[in-house]
Amino acid sequence: MANPTAAICVIGDEILSGRTKDKNIGWIAEQLNGLGIQLTQARVIADVKETIIRHITELSDENDYVFTSGGIGPTHDDITTESVAAAFNVTVERNQEAMRRLEQHYKGTEIVLNEVRKKMADIPVGATLIDNPVSAAPGFQLENVYVMAGVPSIMQSMFESLSASLKGGIIPTRLTVQCATGEGNVAHILEQISNQYETVSVGSYPWFKPGQFGTAVVLTGLDESLVSNAAKELCQLVKHAGFEAEDAV
Amino acid sequence: MANPTAAICVIGDEILSGRTKDKNIGWIAEQLNGLGIQLTQARVIADVKETIIRHITELSDENDYVFTSGGIGPTHDDITTESVAAAFNVTVERNQEAMRRLEQHYKGTEIVLNEVRKKMADIPVGATLIDNPVSAAPGFQLENVYVMAGVPSIMQSMFESLSASLKGGIIPTRLTVQCATGEGNVAHILEQISNQYETVSVGSYPWFKPGQFGTAVVLTGLDESLVSNAAKELCQLVKHAGFEAEDAV
Structure with missing residues (x-):
């Protein structure tokens, strides 16, 4: 529901x-x-x-x-x-x-x-x-x-x-995977994960600070295990593509 | 217009x-x-x-x-x-x-x-x-x-x-009259000014800090002289009612 x-x-x-x-x-x-x-x-x-x-x-x-x-x-x-x-x-x-x-x-x-x-x-x-x-x-x-x-x-x-x-619902699980690269280099992976896990929302938030930049990928969904699996798979795919990625927190 | x-x-x-x-x-x-x-x-x-x-x-x-x-x-x-x-x-x-x-x-x-x-x-x-x-x-x-x-x-x-x-318009004139009293004591004056100056919007914003409280009255309108007159009249009425009021800034 x-x-x-x-x-x-x-x-x-x-x-x-x-x-x-x-x-x-x-x-x-x-x-x-x-x-x-x-x-x-x-x-x-x-x-x-x-x-x-x-x-x-x-x-x-x-x-x-x-x-x-x-x-x-x-x-x-x-x-x-x-x-x-x-x-x-x-x-x-x-x-x-x-x-x-x-x-x-x-x-x-x-x-x-x-x-x-x-x-x-x-x-x-x-x-x-x-x-x-x-x-x-x-x-x-x-x-x-x-x-x-x-x-x-x-x-x-x-x-x-x-x-x-108030009558609440399921509290969404939200995991962030930090990727040490611009979102243009991981966008295809994000899209793949988004298509594969239909009930998990995949948000991409680029960040910049002097000498550094990266992309925070935020995965959100009501099914905790699906969000967790999506985050793990995303992390592996980003690493396979040759970029650093921090495990979901 | x-x-x-x-x-x-x-x-x-x-x-x-x-x-x-x-x-x-x-x-x-x-x-x-x-x-x-x-x-x-x-x-x-x-x-x-x-x-x-x-x-x-x-x-x-x-x-x-x-x-x-x-x-x-x-x-x-x-x-x-x-x-x-x-x-x-x-x-x-x-x-x-x-x-x-x-x-x-x-x-x-x-x-x-x-x-x-x-x-x-x-x-x-x-x-x-x-x-x-x-x-x-x-x-x-x-x-x-x-x-x-x-x-x-x-x-x-x-x-x-x-x-x-962008095609802009008339920049609104905004004047603030500070009243050293709660808005409940000046509300009738604000309403009078608001009715009297139909094109001037009269906003009331109470504020609190330790040991003090007051009401910032914000007058806004496109006709500078009307806003200015409304602010002056408001200030006088508040003083007549026995409360301190600072001239519009």
């Missing part, structure tokens, strides 16, 4: 303008890989309601899971919650449990839980809250969409709160 | 697996911003021919420019060239000028320009070459799609080769 699939949707004008560099796609990608969930695509989109609705609908239809980051704060440009609710034709209402958490969080501080901050307790009807150990204001899960904050530390704490509830 | 629009499409399984962290979206986003070209979205997609065709077609239809990175090397998993050609129903052929550049590049080195490396001179019919000052093998422009390498240093040198040919 194939692994469950997922998509990431980063929502925020500040990423598209280049002002802020996204760190969430790479981090979530690694987590999903470790859970045996296949990331099929990632998107960065603008803070525009119709845009969010369109992309969330598309990604939700095509994947088992969708993870969003950004746009759930208290200000006028935080429109992810209302947009995701609209994508599933549900309304947003003040969530009592979310309110309790905000009250608890701000109690004894100088920060007033005013009407604007209470907006962070507005959650789509039927959604499940996602814990926010960093700053209390929760994310939420609606259908197969998990809505998280954009600030990396908060997003990460939310993902860790929810990840145990 | 609105600025030209663009999309970025990063092609590569190694980004989706989390093994490699993308650095191209943020870099290209900054360049486009500096050229007055509006980045509408960015996608990371898999090395699968049908997937590439589908996304390139969609992004090309919806934007003035599309920039891709990844998948134009010599190995079997480098399928961007044939996929982009297929998206526009053209064939791929060995390009004589690209061959000349590869021959020139490898002349006098120990590297043999074998059949596999010659694949990097296969270019869609009707495409224009994009110079590669780093490693010779060119990218190409087909219709409104610019196909570049995935390695950041090579991609950047390619983008710099082509950027003078």
